[in-house]
Amino acid sequence: MDFQSCVNIKKEWDIVGARQLGRDIAKKIGFGTVDQARIATAISELARNIYLYAGTGKVCFEAIEDINERGLRIVAMDEGPGIRDVSQVMEDGFSTSGGLGAGLPGVKRLMDDFDVISRQGEGTEVRVVKWLR
Amino acid sequence: MSTLKMDLSSYKDLLKQYIETQNEQALYRAEQFSKHSIQQNISPDEIVDVHVQALSELYPDIPDNIMNSMNFLLETMISYGLAYQEYQALREKQYELQSEISVAANMQDTLLSTTKPNLEGLDIGVTSHPAKQMSGDYYHFVQDQKGSVGIAVADVIGKGIPAALCMSMIKYSMDSFPDEQMYPSSILEGMNWVVERNVDPSMFITMFYGLYDQASNHFYYSSAGHEPGFYYSAKNDEFSEIEAKGLVLGVDRSATYKQYETLVETGDMIVLLTDGVTECRAGERFIERDEISDVIHQYKHLPAQEITEQVYQHFERLQDFQLRDDFTMVIIRRDV
Amino acid sequence: MNLNINVDDNEKLKTVTLSGEIDAYTAPKLKETLLPLTQEDQAVVKVDLEGVSYMDSTGLGVFISALKSTKEYDSQLTLVKMNDRVYRLFEITGLTEIIDIETDSTVRGGM
Numbered sequence: 068m069d070f071q072s073c074v075n076i077k078k079e080w081d082i083v084g085a086r087q088l089g090r091d092i093a094k095k096i097g098f099g100t101v102d103q104a105r106i107a108t109a110i111s112e113l114a115r116n117i118y119l120y121a122g123t124g125k126v127c128f129e130a131i132e133d134i135n136e137r138g139l140r141i142v143a144m145d146e147g148p149g150i151r152d153v154s155q156v157m158e159d160g161f162s163t164s165g166g167l168g169a170g171l172p173g174v175k176r177l178m179d180d181f182d183v184i185s186r187q188g189e190g191t192e193v194r195v196v197k198w199l200r
Numbered sequence: 201m202s203t204l205k206m207d208l209s210s211y212k213d214l215l216k217q218y219i220e221t222q223n224e225q226a227l228y229r230a231e232q233f234s235k236h237s238i239q240q241n242i243s244p245d246e247i248v249d250v251h252v253q254a255l256s257e258l259y260p261d262i263p264d265n266i267m268n269s270m271n272f273l274l275e276t277m278i279s280y281g282l283a284y285q286e287y288q289a290l291r292e293k294q295y296e297l298q299s300e301i302s303v304a305a306n307m308q309d310t311l312l313s314t315t316k317p318n319l320e321g322l323d324i325g326v327t328s329h330p331a332k333q334m335s336g337d338y339y340h341f342v343q344d345q346k347g348s349v350g351i352a353v354a355d356v357i358g359k360g361i362p363a364a365l366c367m368s369m370i371k372y373s374m375d376s377f378p379d380e381q382m383y384p385s386s387i388l389e390g391m392n393w394v395v396e397r398n399v400d401p402s403m404f405i406t407m408f409y410g411l412y413d414q415a416s417n418h419f420y421y422s423s424a425g426h427e428p429g430f431y432y433s434a435k436n437d438e439f440s441e442i443e444a445k446g447l448v449l450g451v452d453r454s455a456t457y458k459q460y461e462t463l464v465e466t467g468d469m470i471v472l473l474t475d476g477v478t479e480c481r482a483g484e485r486f487i488e489r490d491e492i493s494d495v496i497h498q499y500k501h502l503p504a505q506e507i508t509e510q511v512y513q514h515f516e517r518l519q520d521f522q523l524r525d526d527f528t529m530v531i532i533r534r535d536v
Numbered sequence: 537m538n539l540n541i542n543v544d545d546n547e548k549l550k551t552v553t554l555s556g557e558i559d560a561y562t563a564p565k566l567k568e569t570l571l572p573l574t575q576e577d578q579a580v581v582k583v584d585l586e587g588v589s590y591m592d593s594t595g596l597g598v599f600i601s602a603l604k605s606t607k608e609y610d611s612q613l614t615l616v617k618m619n620d621r622v623y624r625l626f627e628i629t630g631l632t633e634i635i636d637i638e639t640d641s642t643v644r645g646g647m
Contacts, residue, residue, distance in 0.1 A: 401604045426628075525592075
């Protein structure tokens with residue numbers, strides 16, 4: 068249905084822009100208030116990771132419509148230094164953004180599907196999906 | 201989520217009851233509701249959501265600004281929900297670690313098990329308690345055909361798992377010595393060599409080794425920087441420190457250990473311990489060594505095993521039942 | 537349960553002044569500060585323990601690894617002004633024989 072739309076992340080303020088666009092699309096797909104808030108929080112985490120560790124990158128949104136299911140796919144990509152040890156970053160308690168962020172484990176909890184591909188020196192791509200229930 | 205949706209109507213009823221009556225019964229049921237929700241792993245943001253829905257069903261004319269404020273509250277709760285889930289996951293992980301450690305502690309017990317010799321005329325007692333699940337204290341008895349008893353007491357720096365791992369090394373090296381009468385100085389020299397080659401530079405072990413020769417009632421001993429024990433002379437009814445000089449194991453490969461010798465008379469006691477005994481703290485105060493000998497003196501009429509247990513109980517109580525370091529005490533008394 | 541570490545990194549003499557308690561919690565911090573100093577070629581390092589009220593065996597471990605590094609780097613380590621309780625630990629463990637310890641009777645006195 069919707070064509071893929073992206074928000075470039077260069078400054079902290081862009082996080083808000085990404086949240087806004089993501090929430091609008093989520094609302095259109097039919098997500099309720101709680102899920103909208105969760106999606107927005109996940110977008111914050113993903114965009115903040117780009118802003119803090121890669122400097123620049125983008126967050127893209129795509130409405131998915133299968134025969135059986137509808138949902139929202141979010142892809143966050145950057146060309147930053149990459150994550151050296153993904154398993155370690157995915158561990159609870161190994162929080163990144165100054166101890167206060169929910170980090171990637173938080174994003175995984177907020178969404179339904181989660182995947183991360185990272186190459187050192189090349190960048191990171193995080194792909195997540197929230198399904199409408 | 202589905203269970204909560206089913207609960208929406210009951211939450212709505214509860215809320216309605218409370219708003220109309222403001223009685224304690226409704227509040228008590230609210231408490232029950234939250235406990236039930238916690239059991240179902242329901243996060244705070246979902247509770248706020250249910251509240252918002254119940255509110256809008258009860259009062260369809262509720263002003264927009266109030267409803268918006270509710271959504272604002274929900275947004276602020278999302279991160280709390282995440283923190284709560286993380287806490288749950290970490291708690292599970294902690295249980296996992298805990299059970300792994302118990303398995304390891306059992307293995308250690310089996311590994312380090314030693315049989316207290318049962319000899320005519322020699323009363324031996326021993327008590328050993330780890331501060332955490334795994335111990336950095338070691339004690340071991342060796343008995344030979346001629347009636348001599350070898351006693352090793354060792355303490356690894358630090359406590360818990362790292363100390364316990366190091367302890368296994370001592371156990372295996374001690375096992376490599378022959379069971380026949382071995383003199384304390386040569387045992388410590390051999391151990392020092394093993395430890396020096398196998399541990400991190402900041403790691404070290406203190407060890408006391410004694411050999412009681414029943415034929416002559418002589419006690420031979422050497423110490424590698426170990427906390428001095430006590431010697432109780434029955435004739436003088438007096439405690440003195442067992443003085444033995446020697447460097448801790450693992451620092452200098454060429455260290456040698458002086459061997460001492462003493463004649464043990466009837467009723468005399470040899471008390472060996474680890475520094476968990478002398479490093480006991482009662483509040484901010486350290487326990488003086490005299491206090492330990494005083495407690496032993498108080499129970500000296502009891503069998504050796506009971507004395508060690510009484511001393512342990514005494515200092516456990518002084519430390520509010522929270523040991524700060526592993527505690528080991530061995531008492532050997534010549535009865536006849 | 538705190539340890540203050542103050543380093544006076546003079547070219548000829550490095551003085552480390554400690555105050556507080558050296559135990560399993562504070563020993564890593566001490567190790568981090570002390571080892572790089574004794575690992576400098578021919579460095580002369582003096583550690584002042586006057587303000588140390590308590591030390592356990594983990595603290596001894598730090599000084600032992602510092603001592604071992606002095607042999608490797610031909611540096612020197614001297615411990616000064618420790619109270620009786622701390623001195624006793626060095627004495628029991630036989631370390632007074634191999635670590636350079638300057639005792640000051642006015643500080644140590646009164647057993």
